[in-house]
Amino acid sequence: MTPSLKKICCFLFFLFSLFCFAIAQEDGQKIRVIMIGAHPDDCDDDGGGTAALFAQMGYAVKFVAVTNGDAGHQLTGGPDLAKRRFAEAQEAGKRLGVVYDVLNNHDGQLMPNLEVRLQVIKKIREWNADIVIAPRPNDYHPDHRYTGVLVQDAAYMVAVPNIAPETPALKKNPIFLYFQDRFLRPNPFRPDIAIDITGVFDKKISALDAHESQMYEWLPWIGHYADKVPEGKRERIKWLAETRKLPIKPEVMTALEKWYGKDKATTIKIAEAFEICEYGTQPDEELIKRFFPMLGK
Numbered sequence: 001m002t003p004s005l006k007k008i009c010c011f012l013f014f015l016f017s018l019f020c021f022a023i024a025q026e027d028g029q030k031i032r033v034i035m036i037g038a039h040p041d042d043c044d045d046d047g048g049g050t051a052a053l054f055a056q057m058g059y060a061v062k063f064v065a066v067t068n069g070d071a072g073h074q075l076t077g078g079p080d081l082a083k084r085r086f087a088e089a090q091e092a093g094k095r096l097g098v099v100y101d102v103l104n105n106h107d108g109q110l111m112p113n114l115e116v117r118l119q120v121i122k123k124i125r126e127w128n129a130d131i132v133i134a135p136r137p138n139d140y141h142p143d144h145r146y147t148g149v150l151v152q153d154a155a156y157m158v159a160v161p162n163i164a165p166e167t168p169a170l171k172k173n174p175i176f177l178y179f180q181d182r183f184l185r186p187n188p189f190r191p192d193i194a195i196d197i198t199g200v201f202d203k204k205i206s207a208l209d210a211h212e213s214q215m216y217e218w219l220p221w222i223g224h225y226a227d228k229v230p231e232g233k234r235e236r237i238k239w240l241a242e243t244r245k246l247p248i249k250p251e252v253m254t255a256l257e258k259w260y261g262k263d264k265a266t267t268i269k270i271a272e273a274f275e276i277c278e279y280g281t282q283p284d285e286e287l288i289k290r291f292f293p294m295l296g297k
């Protein structure tokens with residue numbers, strides 16, 4: 001190599017290093033969100049609109065299904081179903097612009113034990129999460145309930161270095177939020193944060209549409225409305241959007257009015273809401289607005 005060619009190579013390498021450093025810095029400043037649900041489709045269903053907005057804003061967003069979905073179907077089950085559910089989750093993630101992880105725990109058999117708690121702690125740490133969103137531990141389905149418990153159990157331990165020391169502990173505890181639910185006991189869901197997802201509702205529906213085995217097979221069968229599912233692809237998406245477009249509850253509307261103002265709130269057609277968990281970092285209004293800059297816009 002001639003001295004001048006060497007110089008050019010060194011200079012190019014220097015430029016490349018600067019570029020990599022800039023990317024790494026930018027990535028370090030990205031707000032990082034992890035949504036944790038029990039089954040492949042839960043995060044999409046409860047937070048898919050908010051995830052789409054986060055992804056559009058350049059946030060790093062990950063969904064985690066704590067079980068592999070290998071039980072919830074009337075005709076199939078086991079590894080074949082788990083494989084199908086994984087492929088559907090990957091497609092849904094692609095449509096929303098989020099990473100979709102599926103843990104290999106059996107569907108319908110989830111227990112809030114130490115083994116799974118450590119899995120959840122590792123996922124939150126590896127993602128270096130600023131925001132963690134999961135179900136409340138009140139729900140009709142034990143897997144949903146225990147996912148809520150598992151994330152609550154992780155909410156302090158993610159910052160404790162001697163727990164799961166092979167994955168470095170987080171330097172700051174994230175904020176933990178709950179997905180909205182309809183359960184009233186022991187206490188009803190409290191919408192601390194409400195997000196206008198009207199503009200990204202089609203994206204949310206597109207993600208749910210990827211979960212074919214859930215949306216068009218299992219849920220209609222167990223819910224006794226299988227005869228209502230249309231045949232054609234376009235008709236199915238339209239039907240899915242109609243059935244998922246739920247009216248905004250009065251308490252969620254109050255939260256929308258608080259964050260967006262009364263005038264704007266009246267124009268909002270579809271919303272997702274979240275409750276602040278008492279564990280983890282307690283966000284003040286300023287931090288909420290920093291993490292959710294779409295509020296008020």
Ligand SMILES: [Zn+2]
Nearest residue numbers: 038039042144
């Ligand atoms: Zn579920």
